[in-house]
Amino acid sequence: MNENKSGVSRRGFLKKVTAAIYGLLTFMIGLPLFSFFVSPAFIKSKFKWIEIGAVDDFNSDTPLEVIYNKEIIDGWNKRTVLSTAWVFKSEGKLVALSPICTHLGCTVSFDEVRDSFACPCHGGLYDREGNVIGGPPPKPLKRHEIKFEDGKFLIGEPKDRSTSVT
Ligand code: FES
Numbered sequence: 803m804n805e806n807k808s809g810v811s812r813r814g815f816l817k818k819v820t821a822a823i824y825g826l827l828t829f830m831i832g833l834p835l836f837s838f839f840v841s842p843a844f845i846k847s848k849f850k851w852i853e854i855g856a857v858d859d860f861n862s863d864t865p866l867e868v869i870y871n872k873e874i875i876d877g878w879n880k881r882t883v884l885s886t887a888w889v890f891k892s893e894g895k896l897v898a899l900s901p902i903c904t905h906l907g908c909t910v911s912f913d914e915v916r917d918s919f920a921c922p923c924h925g926g927l928y929d930r931e932g933n934v935i936g937g938p939p940p941k942p943l944k945r946h947e948i949k950f951e952d953g954k955f956l957i958g959e960p961k962d963r964s965t966s967v968t
Contacts, residue, residue: 851956860955865890865912887946887957898946899932900960907938
């Protein structure tokens with residue numbers, strides 16, 4: 803047998819080196835494949851800033867329904883859906899309210915006669931600031947984060963009302 807003083811044969815040494823090389827190659831090829839196929843499942847969709855028009859387009863105290871495209875990333879599935887926000891001036895500041903009722907997620911609309919947002923599903927009613935004034939909704943309507951860039955009006959993720967609005 804061809805052994806050196808440490809008791810490791812040449813054949814044993816070559817087997818170990820070959821196994822190490824195979825392991826390294828498996829890791830080098832497997833890691834990118836694993837990342838490509840599995841990691842999207844753990845990616846959470848992020849709300850990006852979305853331009854909804856020029857700041858000057860929004861001068862009214864009466865809520866205006868703005869329709870915009872929102873990109874949703876859900877695992878490997880990427881799609882664009884139409885979404886809406888209610889935009890108006892409140893005490894001189896622009897506000898963008900989410901139209902999603904905080905009860906069970908129906909879409910509210912603005913009722914000019916009652917000067918409030920009404921939910922068609924279970925009679926939820928919100929004042930023009932989005933505060934609950936009737937029905938089962940447990941929380942006020944969410945407000946979008948907003949920002950202005952080069953005269954453009956951008957909305958961000960809708961947040962609970964405890965979040966400050968700029
Ligand atoms: S979903 Fe709006 S009141 Fe129930």
